[in-house]
Amino acid sequence: MKKTVAIIGGGPAGLMAAEILGEHGMKVDMYDAMSSLGRKFLMAGKSGLNLTHSEPFEKFVARYGNRRAQVEAWLNDFSPNDLREWARRLGIETFVGTSGRVFPVKMKASPLLRAWLKRLGEAGINFHLKHRWNGFIKLAAEDGDRGNIKKDGGLRKVSVEFETPNGIKTIKVDAVILALGCGNWRRLGSDGVWVQWLEQAGVKV
Numbered sequence: 032m033k034k035t036v037a038i039i040g041g042g043p044a045g046l047m048a049a050e051i052l053g054e055h056g057m058k059v060d061m062y063d064a065m066s067s068l069g070r071k072f073l074m075a076g077k078s079g080l081n082l083t084h085s086e087p088f089e090k091f092v093a094r095y096g097n098r099r100a101q102v103e104a105w106l107n108d109f110s111p112n113d114l115r116e117w118a119r120r121l122g123i124e125t126f127v128g129t130s131g132r133v134f135p136v137k138m139k140a141s142p143l144l145r146a147w148l149k150r151l152g153e154a155g156i157n158f159h160l161k162h163r164w165n166g167f168i169k170l171a172a173e174d175g176d177r178g179n180i181k182k183d184g185g186l187r188k189v190s191v192e193f194e195t196p197n198g199i200k201t202i203k204v205d206a207v208i209l210a211l212g213c214g215n216w217r218r219l220g221s222d223g224v225w226v227q228w229l230e231q232a233g234v235k236v
């Protein structure tokens with residue numbers, strides 16, 4: 032049985048998570064409040080879409096200040112050059128501008144997003160648009176379960192609720208990834224409301 036994962040938020044963070052989980056054989060369902068994905072990413076494309084920077088790795092990681100050690104470990108796995116190679120595999124060539132910053136040759140996000148969504152769809156990722164997570168998330172109750180451990184020793188599923196055009200929809204999955212973005216440019220989908228929901232649940236944000 033494939034593990035099931037719900038990713039809530041279809042911006043670049045959620046899309047990248049979907050890609051990696053799909054490659055590792057999980058069944059991935061992506062949910063987004065809007066009627067299309069990656070709206071802020073498309074907006075970023077209007078100013079050319081600065082994908083990364085070409086400066087030497089040592090200088091690049093120094094930009095992360097006191098988070099450097101943590102971020103450096105991630106960047107060792109997926110470096111600025113890996114990002115350019117990732118874009119190239121989607122058919123998007125990049126170039127280094129005079130400032131050292133890296134952009135797609137076409138200076139926009141839409142061709143990259145189109146190719147990315149196509150590849151994710153072909154990899155079996157399911158997209159559910161107009162599904163707004165309403166903050167409800169809890170362990171699904173089953174007889175005899177204790178804590179988050181099931182009777183058979185496995186982990187309990189998680190219940191999540193969405194507001195949809197057809198009313199409230201509840202799903203049960205093995206894991207949930209929140210990729211909800213920040214609170215600016217609200218009209219593009221991310222409103223930052225999740226911060227208070229998580230804080231109310233005792234999660235440090």
Ligand SMILES: Cc1cc2nc3c(=O)[nH]c(=O)nc-3n(C[C@H](O)[C@H](O)[C@H](O)COP(=O)(O)OP(=O)(O)OC[C@H]3O[C@@H](n4cnc5c(N)ncnc54)[C@H](O)[C@@H]3O)c2cc1C
Nearest residue numbers: 040041042043044063064071075081163164211212220221
């Ligand atoms: C004008 C502008 C220019 C920019 N230029 C660049 C640039 O050149 N280079 C660069 O790297 N970055 C740039 N950025 C920043 C970049 O767009 C963001 O960093 C990026 O989009 C963040 O990705 P994300 O996936 O974390 O969040 P988002 O892209 O915001 O995606 C979050 C998604 O979650 C969904 N969502 C939120 N709440 C819910 C909910 N309750 N239920 C269901 N779905 C929900 C939203 O609809 C959205 O689709 C720019 C941004 C702007 C506004």
